[in-house]
Amino acid sequence: MAQRINPDGLQFQVGQYVEIHGPLNPALFESALRRAVAEADTLHARFPGIVGDGDGDGDIDGVPHQVLGPPGDWALRTLDLSHGPDPRAAAEQWMREELRTPMDLVHGPLFSFVLIKTAADRFVWYQGYHHIVTDGAGSTLFARRVAELYTAFHKGEPAGESPFSSLAALLDQEAEYRKSEEFERDRRYWLERFASPPQAARLTTEPGIEPSDFLRHTTLIGADEADRLREAARAARTHWSVVLTAVVAVYLHRLTGTQDITLGFAVSARKDPISRRTPGTLANILPLRVELSAATTWTDVLRRLSREVRMALSHQRYRGEDLARDLHLTGGVPALVGPEVNVMSFDWDLEFGECRATHHNLANGPVPDVSVMAYEQPDGGIRIDLNGNADLYGPQDLADHQRRLFALLEAVVVDAGRCVGGVELVSVAERAALLDRGSGGAGTAPGVLGERVVAGGDAVAVRCDEVALSYGELGSRSDRLARFLVGCGVGAERLVAVAMPRSVDLVVVLLAVLKAGGAYVPVDPGYPAERVRFMVEDAGPVLVVASGEVAGRLPSLGVSVVVLDDPETEREVVGCPDGEVTDADRPAPLHPSHPAYVMYTSGSTGTPKGVVVSHQSLVNTIAWAVETLGTRALSHVMMSTSASFDVSAFELFAPLGGGCRAGAGGGVG
Template sequence: MTPRHTIAQERQALRSEAHRAFWAGYLADCEFAALPPAEPEVDPEAPRNEAVELSEGVCAQLRALASDLGVPMRSLLLAAHLRMVATLSGAEDVTTGLVANVRPEVTHGDQVLGLFLNTLPFRQKLLDMSWKALIRQTHDNEIGVMAYRHYPYFQLYVDHHRKPFYETTFNYINFHVYEGLHADIKAEGFRGDIELTNNALAVDCFQRPNQGIGIKIDARSLSASQERRALGYFVAILEAMARNPEASHAGQSFLSDAERHDLLERFNATPSVPAVHPLIHRGFEVRAATHPDDVAVIHEGLALTYGQVNASANRLAHQLLQLGVRPDDQVAICMARCPDQLVALLGILKAGAAYVPMDPQHPQDRLNYMLQDCDPAVLIVQQSMRARFEAGATPVITIDPAESVDRFIQASVDPAAGNPQIPELGASHLAYVIYTSGSTGMPKGVLVEHGNAVNLIEAHIRTCELSEADRVLQLASFGFDNSITEIFPTLQVGGQIVMRPAELLVPDHEFMAFLARHGVTVADLPTSFWHLWTGEMRLGRSMPWETLRLVIVGGEKAELRHLEAWSAAGAPQSIRWINTYGPTEATVYATVFAWDPDQGLPTSEIPIGHPVENSVVRILDGFGQLSPVGVVGEIHLGGVQVARGYHERPELTQSRFIADPYGDASSRLYRTGDLGRWTSAGLVEYVGRNDFQVKIRGHRIEMGKSRPAWRHATPSGRRWSWLARKRVATSGWWRMSPPRRA
């Protein structure tokens, strides 16, 4: 018996249709369980190849558990390894490399000299089950794979388009040839290299008769501290198995106390700042009372003062109150961009109601659906848009833009138009309802309360250092919640809102000339808009204007290459650059990253930063446990900015707005569906989505949402496919490709 016999078995496996069919089915849609990025090495001289020997008590419990289940210790340790890989990768469908013995299965085959090993892709889906069930599942899976262990890994790799299946390996060493070699090695001895691999993380488990179980980890792509943590996870998993094998593995955390402190406390150590004003319009009213003659808004040659805007909004508020509007009522508003739009928002808020913005640029079907869904107490529209909505039981207030100037002047001298007093109106009442895309194919209304928005407004003022000297660009449609940070913080500090003319849509020469002409100091831009701007700057066009001191981006992932272009193209270092992140359900944005040019560019990705005041970030794995630093998980947002929920969608609200398992009894989290990870510096990096949602120019687009529209517009019986892709020529703007016949 020689190694040639093993080669013959390998060739026979290559010719076997059964082997090929097994591996094709076993590895179909296999996901790569990626390890976290390497952290900066704190101590380059730190020892590597960490090893440990389990205590005799734990070893005895594990042996008894394996015996009770009728499985070898190898299967138990392999199950622990899979759980460790799941912890390190954030994956539930885990594939690792299993070092398998392919020695000849004949008498004295174990005495034939040679390295008879094949490292197999070992795949297992870790469902929510007990430790015992997980070990049995692993054992059954192992038996199934071993029947096909002679199929060479290299052929699987070639069949997989030369893409790796794993970057971790598990090797169980229990051969007689090692007995004499390692007879007197204690725990320190496990640092010796028995099996060297090129994999990012290799785990060797040792067991010898009458001795303990040893574990050695060689993490070539991780730092020494990460290697130690990985070994700690493995030991904690085995101890949990031994302690209570009937418990669910999914309901347990294996992080150290120090890690939990970082994730729960240190990284979320934001100031707890009480609100200055309980209502989002109260700061504006205070400013209007003390500085009525200061300019509040500028639009196409028209400059309106705080006193004029406040008085006009009061008149509308009193009119709404006469119509019976009460706190938590919803008032829909459909108006084109103009100062009347701003007045309407303030008037609705002053009357105690929540405004529901309806962008007239949206399709009529969407507007009709929103109007029916929110069932407003009142509808406010411009005169030119009145015909778009059917007459019904809902009262309608019509505004004629041609009369705006006279109305503002008249309102400013009307003594009856004082600030309405609504004693029962408080922070827990609705401020606005913004409709976003949804997985159901229909938009859903997000219910945002005054207390949610007030925290954002005051945090935004402090983050951006806003003052009465600022002129803030009002770029976003009022149907986007980004308009909140453009309008209300500016009015609270006494700044001036500069409304973008409707025709200025791209950062070209005309756009920059407009901003320079009005001396804009702060611009809050969609990320894709800023990407396009940096593309213009590369070509020496659309350079920043002198008065600009702050650029804020948000709504999509900011790409590092564009920040590099921003810096290389000569953007003055005096211009602060801030990246924000957050969905409507967490009130505009919940994390912030302020780039410091003196610190250089980020090394890999632009972080989305740290939580804003009175907010928390939890990154959880698929089992609801805290993801370790560097490991990708779903971003959950908590704190006072978490919205009330979805309008008339109790099931969806219950599934997306959940209790915070790490907070007090009243704490809630919003499940964003976004994937991210913590860095060792306590910043969050955005990675992507866990579903098929895409962002196109700031719009949430559910790919399934297009299906009903195309079905309605095309003959029955046809099947179509959709693709969202980037157009390189437009520097990162997305577009929907035309539907294609499937």
């Protein structure tokens, strides 16, 4: 159904390659490959109706169904990259691009084979499949048969009968299972285990998105480190794959705080001789559930998960999709599980005649959220691939998650008796970044807004009706006015009452007060004289800045009033330098804890009360707005409220902090 909705989607592409070391005979290889394709029923499949093809070829009222027939005219493509500067890298790049080519579910074939020459004695066999016809175990069986046939042809010996059973035999076996007592036992187990299914925890707060592509971050564990992991697993009487699964569960708990963890657990679902020897798609994702807290020891987590894994393997034939339907989960299996763990324990020890071969995975099907894949390497090491839904995670996200996972893995290897909450996950660099984010970057409003002013240049920073200022003009005017205010005694922990209507001049004044190190007290020009007098007397500002229009209406305040548009004031301000205002210009250094503005509320008793907001709080608000809302949304924010209302600081400084255009009074644009 997902493929029908998005026919060009690549989430169901499966890809791998086998690197063949030695003088392979390409003609002999193609003969072996063609015979193996002829033997594998699953590679003969196509699916009329799955994308609404309407060509009538076996169509059953547009209902997706499977048709088996000769695979048709397919070719083993060949590619010679051996003469380039880095043939192996070129081959990997080419294969990743090839993997992005959609397959035709209606007409087939649903496989793609390419033999790439990277040296005189080195070849790469690329294998691409649609996940509907095979899984990891199935592709392993197929590759093993090709190697077996090639070796027989190379030695001039009989290849023997095909070990594969038919797809019909697999379907018959599945039908028998669904009528069996084993099916009922499996179903009962899963329904009892998830009678009250938990909410699946994930590593992102973004809503789930149907995967269209994935990203991968790979880490190789050397043989010595891998041996330490295996020894730790033996000491806990379990397998190293369970240790890895425990690490993922603990990591999810540590990052989300969730104590009832459910992971996706990939199983082959091949429990009998027929399925174990026949290529096809049988892989299953089942939920592993474990409860833990920060005080839980690694030993306890391993014990609990070992039991969960044993029980899951005992009941692995029951489909995860069936369980999701039983539980009425509209999101399917992804609604039940968080990150998935897939340990690929297949036998990839292949030989093509006298040529040894090594296996490499490229893609393994859909990645709804995050999946951790592990493979044992020929040298005794272990490869860990962290795959992430490309619509939810970026490359740095995956790198950070992988680093923290390995910190936990090292912890359990060193001391399984310690509590899972005792492992430090935050690196030195991350801690510095978090502290930096917590103080809003530079930590003060002039620091953050000053960076945006410099970067903004000629872009419009603020507009009121037909009057606009660019970022450069806003910076220059506010710098000059800030120096003028410093000369008037404004500095850290000193207040400036600002009585002006919404205008570009109001924005200049507020920013200038902040740059001078002071805190502004907005006074609405429409307030009654009694309230204005109370606010000024209560706040005790060093001066009042007002427009000429408003200054004439102010009551007697007992404090100096600077009339911004007075010719004498304008001459003095213009005479001040317009460079960046720093602590060297201020009476005292400015700190994030210093007040940025004081907002007077109406007060629950009817008496206005001043609320002090620090630079740190203002900067955090700006950072939150830019990160959460984004610049597109902030571009449409207008300062529509009085400057004396608390939301006005957000309406003005959030757009400026995002490098957007702020609107003051008039329309934004």
